[in-house]
Structure formats: C-alpha cells, structure tokens
Amino acid sequence: MSNEVNTTQTVDTSEKYLTQKDLNKAMFRWYLSAEMPLNYENMQGIAFCGSIAPILKKLYTKKEDLVDALKRHLLLYNCNITAGGLILGTTIAMEEQRAKNPAEMPDAAITGLKTGLMGPVAAFGDSFDWGIIGTLFKIAAATLAAAGNPFALAALLVFAAYCIVELVIFTNLTYKKGRSSIKTIMGSGLMQDVISGANVLAMFMMGAMTAGMVSLTTPLKVAGVVIQEKLDGIFPGIFPLAALFLIYYLVRHKKVGTGKIVLAIIAVSILGAFIGIV
Amino acid sequence: MNTVVIAIVMGIMYWWCRGMIFSYFGFLFISSPVTVGIVAGLLMGQPIQGLIIGGGIALVFAGIIAPGGNLPTDECLAATCVIPIAIQSGMNATTAIALAVPVGLLGAFVTNLRKVINTYFVKMAEDYAEKGNTSGIWRCATLYPAIAAIPLLFLPVFIINLVGQDVVVNVMNALPTFVTHGLEVAGGILPALGFALIMNMIGKPKLIPYVFLGYVIVAVGGVNSLTAGIVAICAAFIYVFQKREIVEEVKDNE
Numbered sequence: 388m389s390n391e392v393n394t395t396q397t398v399d400t401s402e403k404y405l406t407q408k409d410l411n412k413a414m415f416r417w418y419l420s421a422e423m424p425l426n427y428e429n430m431q432g433i434a435f436c437g438s439i440a441p442i443l444k445k446l447y448t449k450k451e452d453l454v455d456a457l458k459r460h461l462l463l464y465n466c467n468i469t470a471g472g473l474i475l476g477t478t479i480a481m482e483e484q485r486a487k488n489p490a491e492m493p494d495a496a497i498t499g500l501k502t503g504l505m506g507p508v509a510a511f512g513d514s515f516d517w518g519i520i521g522t523l524f525k526i527a528a529a530t531l532a533a534a535g536n537p538f539a540l541a542a543l544l545v546f547a548a549y550c551i552v553e554l555v556i557f558t559n560l561t562y563k564k565g566r567s568s569i570k571t572i573m574g575s576g577l578m579q580d581v582i583s584g585a586n587v588l589a590m591f592m593m594g595a596m597t598a599g600m601v602s603l604t605t606p607l608k609v610a611g612v613v614i615q616e617k618l619d620g621i622f623p624g625i626f627p628l629a630a631l632f633l634i635y636y637l638v639r640h641k642k643v644g645t646g647k648i649v650l651a652i653i654a655v656s657i658l659g660a661f662i663g664i665v
Numbered sequence: 666m667n668t669v670v671i672a673i674v675m676g677i678m679y680w681w682c683r684g685m686i687f688s689y690f691g692f693l694f695i696s697s698p699v700t701v702g703i704v705a706g707l708l709m710g711q712p713i714q715g716l717i718i719g720g721g722i723a724l725v726f727a728g729i730i731a732p733g734g735n736l737p738t739d740e741c742l743a744a745t746c747v748i749p750i751a752i753q754s755g756m757n758a759t760t761a762i763a764l765a766v767p768v769g770l771l772g773a774f775v776t777n778l779r780k781v782i783n784t785y786f787v788k789m790a791e792d793y794a795e796k797g798n799t800s801g802i803w804r805c806a807t808l809y810p811a812i813a814a815i816p817l818l819f820l821p822v823f824i825i826n827l828v829g830q831d832v833v834v835n836v837m838n839a840l841p842t843f844v845t846h847g848l849e850v851a852g853g854i855l856p857a858l859g860f861a862l863i864m865n866m867i868g869k870p871k872l873i874p875y876v877f878l879g880y881v882i883v884a885v886g887g888v889n890s891l892t893a894g895i896v897a898i899c900a901a902f903i904y905v906f907q908k909r910e911i912v913e914e915v916k917d918n919e
Contacts, residue, residue, distance in 0.1 A: 420806045422685030422692070424790075426783030433790045437806030440799035450797050457794035457802065461787070468688045518866050521693070525727045530890055532699040532720025533758070535713045539699045539720060550689045583908065584901040590872040591897035593860045594879025599890055600724055601860075602759075602853035623884045630854050631876075634861040639870075645738055645862065649766050652854050656763075657847030665850045 404446060405483055410476075413439050414558050417475060418551065421468040430465035435475075442479060446486035456482065459494055466505040467512025469550040472557030474504055480562045516553065519585040521546055526596060533600070593631075601627035605664055671708050672826035675745040676819040678704065682741045683776060684814040698722040698744035698765075705748045718751050719744060721758040722765045724856040727863070739772020746825045754834045759852030760845065764833070766855055779817055783810055875900060 416438040424433040436457055443460070447453040466474060478501060485492035524546035532539035561568050603626040607614045618625055634652075637643040659665035682696030694700055702719020706712035726740035743765035751761035786805040793801030837845065864876065878900070883893050 416803070418689075419687055420803075421688045423688075424783050424786050424806045424810045425685065425780055426787060427780045428784045428787045433786055433802065434806045436790065436794070437799075437803040440802050444799050453797045453799075454795060457797065457799070458791070461790055461794055461802075514866070518863075522727060522863055522866075525693075525697070525723065528697065528699050529720045529723035529727055532702065532716045532723060534720070535717050537703065537712070537716060539716065540703065543694050543697055543699060547690050547694050550693070580905045580909070584905040586867050586869055586872060587875055587904045588897045588901040589863060589867055590869070590875040591879040591900050592894065593864050594876035594881075595883045595890060595893035595897065596724075596879075597857060597860055597876075598880045598883035599893075601857045603850070627854075627857065628880055628884075631857045631861055634858050635864050638861050638865045645858070646770050648858055649738075649770065649855070652858065653763060653767070653848065653851045656851035656854065657844055660843040660847035660850055665847075 404486065405442060405479070409442050409445065410479065410558065410562060413442055413475065413479060414472070414554060416441075417471075418468065418554060421471075429461060429463045431468075432461050432464045435464045436460040439475075439479060439482070443482065446482055452486075455494070459498060462498060462502075464501060464505060466509045467516065469554040470508050470512025470516060470557065471505070472554040473508050473561050474501055475554075476558040476561030476563075477504075477565070477568075479558075480565055515582055515585070516550065519582070519589055520549065523585075523589060523592065524549075526592065530596070530600070594628075597627050597631045598624060601630060603627050603630055603665065607664055668827060668830070671705065671749050672823045674704065674708060675701070675749060675826050676823035679741055679745045679822040680814055680819040683739070683772075683779070683818050684811055686811060696741035696744075698726065698740050698748065701741065701744035702748050705745075705752060709749065709752050711752055714752055715748060718748055718756075718758045718761045721762045721852070721856075722747070725762055725766060725859045726769065727859045738766075738769040739776065740769055742772035742775065742822070743769035745822045746829065749826055750830045750833050753830055754837070756837070757849070759849040760837075762852035762855055763848040775817065775821070779814060782813055782817065785813075786810060 417434065420434040420437060421431055422434070424437075425431060426433075439460060440457065443453060443456045447456055460478075478497060481492055481497045481500065485494070485497065524542050528539040528542035530539075531542060604615050605626070634648060637648060638645075656665065678695055678701055682691045685691055698719040699716065700719070702715040702717075702722070703712055704715070706715020706719075709715070722740065722744055726738065726743070746768050747761055747765040750756070751758075751764070756764075786809050789809070790802045790805040793799075793805065864873075875897075879893060879897065882888055882896060883890070888896075
C-alpha cells in the first residue's frame with residue numbers, strides 16, 4: 388500500500404516544506420473567507436490569495452518571489468468552494484514544487500491549472516453538491532420545519548458538515564497525490580453512478596413533495612355537484628400536479644424567468660380568487 | 666421581545682449570510698428560512714410558529730441554487746424581513762410565503778451591489794501584494810468586506826423590521842378579502858415553482874416518470890414523506906444496478 392502511494396506521488400515526501408498544519412490553516416482560511424470579498428473583477432481572487440498567503444510566505448523567502456506568487460493568485464478565480472478543494476490542494480502542491488525548483492514548474496502552469504479547472508470543478512460542485520445533495524437536504528429540512536419539527540436544523544447541519552468534509556478530503560487528496568488525481572476523481576465510474584442514482588431520487592421526491600406540499604383546489608359547484616370531489620374520484624389532487632408541469636414547461640421550454648413566474652402565480656391566484664374559482 | 670432586538674438579530678443574520686462569512690455555513694445554514702424562522706420564533710416566544718412559516722418559505726426557495734454566485738432570488742432577505750412580521754401579526758404560513766417571494770426578488774439587487782463595492786478591495790489587495798504584505802491581503806479578504814457590508818446588508822433589514830410591521834398590518838387589513846385569499850392560494854402553489862426549478866436543473870426529462878411515481882405513491886397511496894423517501898432510494902438503486910448490468914452485458918457480448 389505504502390509503495391503504491393509513493394509511486395503516484397509527484398512530490399517527494401522527504402523534502403516537503405509544508406506540514407499538515409499549514410494545509411489545515413489554508414483550508415480554514417479558505418472556508419471562512421472564500422465568498423466574503425466576492426467581486427466582479429477577480430471574483431474569489433482576493434480570498435484565494437489571502438488563504439494561501441501564509442503558505443506562500445513560508446515557501447518563498449525572497450521578497451520578489453513572494454510578490455510574484457501573491458500577484459499570481461490575485462488573478463480571477465471563481466469556483467465551488469468545497470469541491471474547489473481539488474484545486475486548492477493541487478495549487479499548494481504545485482507552489483511547493485515551484486519553490487523547490489522554479490524551472491520545473493513555470494508560473495503559467497499553475498495559473499493555467501487554476502483557470503482551466505475552475506469551470507469543470509464548479510460545474511461538478513454546483514450541480515452535484517448543491518443541485519442534488521444540497522437540495523435534498525434543504526427539502527428535508529423545509530418539510531420537517533413546515534410540520535413544526537425542530538430536527539429541521541439538524542438536516543441543515545448535516546449538509547454543512549458534508550461540505551466541510553468534502554473540502555478536507557479533496558484538498559488533502561490532491562495535495563498528496565498531485566495533479567493527475569483530479570481527473571481520476573472526477574471521471575470515475577462510481578461518481579457517475581452516484582450522480583445518476585441521486586437524480587432518480589431527486590425526481591421521485593419532486594413528485595412526492597408536490598403531493599404533500601402543493602395545495603390547489605376549487606370550491607366550484609355545478610348543479611349541486613362539488614367538482615373537486617368528482618376530480619378526486621378520478622385522480623386525487625390533479626391540480627397541484629398540473630401546476631407543477633405547467634411551471635416546469637414554462638421554465639424549461641419557454642425559458643421564462645423565475646421572477647416573472649412568481650408574479651404570474653400571484654396575479655393568477657388573485658384573479659382566480661376574485662372570480663371565485665379557487 | 667423588543668422589536669429593536671429582533672430587528673438587530675435579523676439584520677445580523679442577513680449580514681452574516683450574504684456577507685458570506687464562513688462561506689457555506691453562512692450561505693446554507695444561517696441563510697435558511699428554517700434557521701431564521703426558529704431564531705425569530707424563539708425571540709418572540711413562538712418558536713414552532715416561526716419554524717412552520719420558515720419551512721414554508723424554504724420550500725419555495727429550495728430549487729434555487731446560485732451557479733457562479735449569481736443569486737436569482739434571496740431566501741434569506743425574504744425570511745429576515747417577513748417572518749418576524751408574520752409572527753407578530755398572526756399571519757398564516759401561506760400568506761407569509763406569498764409575501765416573502767416578491768421580497769426575495771429584491772435580494773438579487775443587493776448581492777450584485779456588494780460585488781460592485783468589493784471591487785475596491787481588489788486594487789487594495791494588489792497594493793499589499795506589491796509590498797509582500799500577506800496580512801494586508803488577508804484583511805482585504807475578510808475584515809474590510811465584512812465592514813463594507815454593514816450598511817448594505819444589515820441596515821435595510823434592520824429598518825424594514827423596525828417600521829415594516831405597522832405598514833404590512835395596515836396594508837393587509839385594507840386589502841379586500843379576495844386579494845388576501847388570492848395570496849393564500851398563491852402561497853399554496855408557489856412550492857411547485859421550487860420543485861419545477863429542481864426538475865429543470867437536473868435536466869433529465871427521461872426521468873419524469875419518476876415524478877409521477879412519487880406523486881402517485883403519496884397522493885393516492887397516502888404514505889408519509891419518510892416512507893416515500895425509502896421507496897425513492899430503492900428506485901434509485903434499482904436504476905443504477907440495472908444500468909450497470911446492461912453495461913456489463915454489452916461488454917460481455919463484445
């Protein structure tokens with residue numbers, strides 16, 4: 388096992404300048420600050436630079452080297468924060484290598500890796516962590532809360548913890564195993580299986596949640612017959628499901644903005660209440 | 666409890682979550698209407714009512730994620746502005762939801778403005794970098810944006826909480842019944858928007874039969890959401906295993 392690890396390492400352990408403590412500090416700083424200085428010019432650039440600044444200071448003893456390194460990491464950077472641990476770990480490993488042997492690791496390689504990977508890693512993090520896992524936890528929390536159950540908070544905390552664990556694992560892994568590990572992680576078959584399984588789970592729950600959480604009924608009566616009762620006899624709660632698919636159609640095929648749909652729902656509801664059909 | 670204290674706490678919560686302090690902890694936990702609801706509820710002696718309203722608001726916003734940091738609508742602004750007022754005036758959850766959603770739309774404006782203001786710190790950080798001053802850069806990443814966010818994020822929520830209640834109560838009382846009933850109806854429909862956004866984000870129209878399956882098992886089968894979750898997990902496993910088997914069979918045949 389230890390042999391296997393050694394062969395995949397791009398950096399020789401015996402000559403590492405950095406300790407686990409340095410790495411932990413960088414992760415903590417990154418998690419604390421990542422989006423605080425978010426801006427239109429370099430997005431999370433200040434935070435990225437600030438987070439690894441102590442490491443750069445330790446690696447580059449000559450002032451001009453340090454200044455170059457700091458400027459390099461003030462360039463535009465924008466990624467999912469915790470999945471971005473993949474880039475954080477790799478960047479730190481590359482900087483360490485550059486500190487030892489600048490010729491072997493040109494600065495363009497470091498900047499290139501950061502800017503080249505931030506898109507795909509963000510896409511993975513935003514869609515998988517936030518889109519699927521995060522959404523499921525948020526919905527679980529909201530459902531519990533709507534029923535008056537304080538365990539809702541626990542559901543949110545579990546997801547917050549999941550994100551931190553992801554950051555720690557990804558940063559450590561990529562720092563220790565080097566550049567090539569990003570591709571291995573993101574392209575693995577297991578990851579694809581988890582994603583498609585989670586997609587099925589999420590879609591199933593959207594239907595289940597619609598039945599439980601969306602309410603739309605009509606008080607209409609025609610010749611003494613309560614319409615809603617008749618409809619429920621055919622297909623219970625057909626209106627919520629119809630509303631779901633109408634909105635889905637508008638979002639997906641007509642590309643109507645969220646704001647417009649919200650206003651339309653409110654306007655139609657008030658109009659419906661005025662006529663007396665809802 | 667005192668309205669001023671509640672206004673301060675709500676202001677701090679909004680400043681924390683959209684100032685993005687401790688990134689996803691702020692972004693996910695502090696900003697959730699569930700958390701805001703329970704905090705506001707505890708301050709006002711009605712934690713469960715706060716939780717119920719917060720949960721209702723959170724459901725509508727559940728499908729909204731922020732790809733690339735762009736927030737189309739802001740659940741935390743909605744929650745911090747509406748929940749205390751809703752509890753105080755005894756509003757029901759569905760009306761609170763309908764009121765919260767338009768408020769959330771204003772949040773996108775505030776977050777964009779913050780990103781404009783923060784560009785000032787880029788120049789500052791570059792100057793510190795030139796001097797090799799690492800702690801200066803760190804201050805540009807944390808302390809200064811947090812301070813700059815106080816007037817932008819804390820103040821509006823604080824003020825709305827101070828004066829909003831009377832305004833909202835008066836307006837709600839002045840509205841004809843069909844409008845308030847219409848708002849309740851809208852509050853009942855709005856969660857469907859959240860779910861539709863999630864379905865769109867997953868982007869797999871061929872999985873739509875699973876939506877029907879989920880719907881039928883709850884609407885017709887009448888099972889609770891935990892049971893529905895177990896069935897959903899089973900469906901997910903069946904899907905993945907079937908897919909794997911097919912892939913392996915294809916490989917064997919080759």
